[in-house]
Amino acid sequence: TQLLEQSPQFLSIQEGENLTVYCNSSSVFSSLQWYRQEPGEGPVLLVTVVTGGEVKKLKRLTFQFGDARKDSSLHITAAQPGDTGLYLCAGEDGSSNTGKLIFGQGTTLQVKP
Amino acid sequence: ETGVTQSPTHLIKTRGQQVTLRCSSQSGHNTVSWYQQALGQGPQFIFQYYREEENGRGNFPPRFSGLQFPNYSSELNVNALELDDSALYLCASSVGPGIQYFGAGTRLSVL
Numbered sequence: 001t002q003l004l005e006q007s008p009q010f011l012s013i014q015e016g017e018n019l020t021v022y023c024n025s026s027s028v029f030s031s032l033q034w035y036r037q038e039p040g041e042g043p044v045l046l047v048t049v050v051t052g053g054e055v056k057k058l059k060r061l062t063f064q065f066g067d068a069r070k071d072s073s074l075h076i077t078a079a080q081p082g083d084t085g086l087y088l089c090a091g092e093d094g095s096s097n098t099g100k101l102i103f104g105q106g107t108t109l110q111v112k113p
Numbered sequence: 114e115t116g117v118t119q120s121p122t123h124l125i126k127t128r129g130q131q132v133t134l135r136c137s138s139q140s141g142h143n144t145v146s147w148y149q150q151a152l153g154q155g156p157q158f159i160f161q162y163y164r165e166e167e168n169g170r171g172n173f174p175p176r177f178s179g180l181q182f183p184n185y186s187s188e189l190n191v192n193a194l195e196l197d198d199s200a201l202y203l204c205a206s207s208v209g210p211g212i213q214y215f216g217a218g219t220r221l222s223v224l
Contacts, residue, residue, distance in 0.1 A: 006155075035215075042115070042203050042215030043156070088155050092210075098169035099210030100146070103155030 002027040004091055006104035013079055014112050021074045021107045023089035030094030032065055032072045033101070037086040079111045115139060117206050117216035125222045126194050134189045134219045136204035144168070144209055145187040147179060150201040150218070162187055163209070191221075199223045 004025045013019055023032070031050045035043035047056050049065035049072060056063045060083075062075040072089055086108050090101040116139035126132050138145055144163045148156035158171035162181035176192040185206070191198055199222050205213035 004155075040217065042117075042205075042217050044115070044215070045212060048212065090155075098146070098161045098163075099144075099207060099213065100158050100161065100169055100171070101148075101156075101213065102158070103148075105153075105155045 002029075002091065002093060002102050004089055004102055004104035006087075006089055006107050008107060009105065010108050010110075012110040012112065015080055016078050017111075019076050019079060019109070021087055021089075021109075022071070023073065023104050024071045025091060026070065027091070028069050028094070029091030029102075030069075031092045032069070033090045033092070034063055034072070034074055035088040035090060037088060037106075043088055043090075076109075079109075081111045081113050084109055084111050115214040115216065117204065117214050119202075119204055119216035119219050121219060122217070123220045123222075125224060127224050128194055128196060130194050131190065131192045132194060132221060134191075134202050134204075134221070136187045136189070136206075136216060138185045138187065138204075138206035139214050142206035142208055142214070143185055144207045144211075145181055145185065146205045146207070146213060147187070147189050148203040148205065149173070150203055152200070156203055159189070194223045196223050 034046045037043040052067045054065045060077045089104045093100040118137045146161040147159040150156040160170040201218040205215045207213045
């Protein structure tokens with residue numbers, strides 16, 4: 001069974017601080033995606049990483065895919081209150097042709113002004 | 114705005130009842146996946162429909178069933194509701210195994 005472990009589960013920081021969220025697995029994924037979900041909404045895709053060692057930047061967010069394609073991290077620089085939300089990593093199950101996503105349990109981020 | 118709409122947004126049922134949730138896919142998307150998200154957890158894959166056929170299923174009992182229609186809209190049916198079925202149900206549409214676009218979900222409460 002493929003599992004994704006996210007850490008930390010909860011994070012409460014002050015505006016301007018930096019943070020890193022980790023997503024780890026013992027399984028290899030064909031791709032890994034990061035989503036942000038706000039209350040009452042569905043997950044919204046932030047980025048997809050495909051190649052081992054890949055680094056992608058989205059403004060103040062930096063995403064990295066591990067060399068072995070088993071883990072990933074999300075780093076936010078100078079967090080702002082608008083970054084508050086639930087961050088989810090999801091691995092694509094490459095053993096099927098469905099594009100089935102296996103999600104981590106999520107990291108709830110609260111950025112205080 | 115992902116172009117994926119779900120209805121209803123909220124639903125309250127009692128244990129043992131049956132429920133039908135609906136999803137309208139983004140235009141041109143032929144694949145729909147359903148996920149269950151319990152409070153404080155990440156979504157869990159229920160099943161996927163591709164061109165009106167089930168195309169993969171997660172670890173959910175047979176009382177969870179689905180349909181996809183020729184216009185690619187979809188339904189999730191749950192029979193004999195249990196308290197643990199209380200969750201946010203998400204559908205996501207895609208073109209085959211491509212990027213999935215999620216709806217806002219249906220919040221189901223089973224009393």
